Amino acid sequence: SQTIHQWPATLVQPVGSPLSLECTVEGTSNPNLYWYRQAAGRGLQLLFYSVGIGQISSEVPQNLSASRPQDRQFILSSKKLLLSDSGFYLCAWSGDRGHYGYTFGSGTRLTVV
Amino acid sequence: AQSVTQLDSHVSVSEGTPVLLRCNYSSSYSPSLFWYVQHPNKGLQLLLKYTSAATLVKGINGFEAEFKKSETSFHLTKPSAHMSDAAEYFCVVSDRGNNRLAFGKGNQVVVIP
Numbered sequence: 717s718q719t720i721h722q723w724p725a726t727l728v729q730p731v732g733s734p735l736s737l738e739c740t741v742e743g744t745s746n747p748n749l750y751w752y753r754q755a756a757g758r759g760l761q762l763l764f765y766s767v768g769i770g771q772i773s774s775e776v777p778q779n780l781s782a783s784r785p786q787d788r789q790f791i792l793s794s795k796k797l798l799l800s801d802s803g804f805y806l807c808a809w810s811g812d813r814g815h816y817g818y819t820f821g822s823g824t825r826l827t828v829v
Numbered sequence: 830a831q832s833v834t835q836l837d838s839h840v841s842v843s844e845g846t847p848v849l850l851r852c853n854y855s856s857s858y859s860p861s862l863f864w865y866v867q868h869p870n871k872g873l874q875l876l877l878k879y880t881s882a883a884t885l886v887k888g889i890n891g892f893e894a895e896f897k898k899s900e901t902s903f904h905l906t907k908p909s910a911h912m913s914d915a916a917e918y919f920c921v922v923s924d925r926g927n928n929r930l931a932f933g934k935g936n937q938v939v940v941i942p
Contacts, residue, residue: 722872759934760919806872815923816880817863818930820872 718743722807722821729828735780735794737824739807742788747809749790750818751782754804766790802828831856831922835933843941848907850936852894852920855901862903863921864894867935873919879903890914915940 722739729735741747751763762775764782772782779798783791790807807821834853842848854860861880865873877888884896890913894905903920920933 760932762929765929804870808873815861817861817875817878817921817923818873819875820865822872823870825870 718809718819720807720809720819720821722824724824725822726825727827729797729826731799731828732796735792735797735801735826737792737805737807737826739790739792739821740788741790741809744788744809744811746787747811749784750808750810751790751792752806752808754806754823756803760806764792797828799828802826831860831924831929831931833920833922833931833933835920835936837936838934839937839939841939841941842910844912845909848892848905848910848914848938850905850918850920850938852903852905852933853901854903854920854922854931856922856924858924861923862894862896863923863930864888864892864903864905865919865921867917867919869916876905876918910938910940912940912942914938 719742748767750765752760753763754760764772764774766772766784769784769787780794805824808818810818832855836851863878864876866876867873876892877886877894879886879896887893892905892907894903896903915938918936922931
């Protein structure tokens, strides 16, 4: 069966520090991969999605970036965090263009101080 | 582009009484529809999905939803609320052939003992 792993679960980082969140999927090949951010009271915002290795689409301008170095690995990064980057970050995967839904990771609670 | 409307951002129900969460959607194509549940600081868990088969869909934990094309609705119901149902619920739509999901803003459900 397919599983998705996301870590760390919680992270407290100072303003201006770098960020790296990792997400890996097991049990499937060539998944579509997504990074979402969930800020308090603002629902889920799609940040990046990827349909293959090295293929990244950015949905919103920001100081975050994403990379997909391997088929089942998706990384969210920042060179310098801002206070506004605080939030709950969710990784997800889908097959078949999301027709059957997405499977979400357990999330990372990022607090920038 | 597809979109979802969830009214009543906060819903309070008494334990043992029915739960009704309303969802209306817009979609250019035949949609797939989903309900996800999120407990605090957790990822999103799929409750149920409609993907063009039976219009009455049964999910986990006693939830069900009915797809009504004429009303563009996909309301979530449960006959009897349990304390463990306290969580946030998201209605989600995916257009066929579209690699995107549209999320509603969510319903925060509180169960009163």
